[in-house]
Amino acid sequence: MKYCSECGEPVELRMPPDDNRSRYVCTACSTIHYQNPKLVIGAIPEWGNGHILLCRRSIEPRQGLWTLPAGFMENGETTTEAALRETLEEANARVAIGDLYSMCNLPYINQVHLFFRARLLDLDFSPGTESLEVELFEEQDIPWDKIAFRPVYFTLQHYFADRKTGDFQFRIGNLEPIVHPS
DSSP states (O other): OOBOTTTOOBEEEEOOTTOSSOEEEETTTOOEEOOOOEEEEEEEEEETTTEEEEEEESSSSSTTOEEOSEEEOOTTOOHHHHHHHHHHHHHOOOEEEEEEEEEEEEGGGTEEEEEEEEEESOSOOOOOTTEEEEEEEOGGGOOGGGBSOHHHHHHHHHHHHHHHHTOOOOEEEEOOOOOOOO
């Protein structure tokens, strides 16, 4: 950030009084510009006895890999509205949103991912503009080595484990960056 969105003057990174983090502060009007994590909201669209709808991405990042329908929450919408919208946009699928199932914190990229269990209302789905294809998968057919994002992998692993016991618990994951050896 270089300029204040309130007055257009330059900002500088400094710690405001009574704060514990550096923030962008306007040098003219003293407006503090808070930067907060982005929410990624999605659904686990279920059909029948454990079939899950996945989307193969047509866009970067992770083009060509599989994911649950999810995306950034928009201003002015609830988390359930975001899950409904993303499922419709990516899979042209209508769902009934159920309980919040998983939350993954990714502080190293300033994101929080939330996934709701959802029931597909019908089998009338097709790829949206961000998907190459959409398909229902049983657990043994999930392309585990082609899952696009770690929160989706985390969520699906727990979902299928919980499905075996019939006890779906709220899952929280704190995902750290992957460190590759030099």
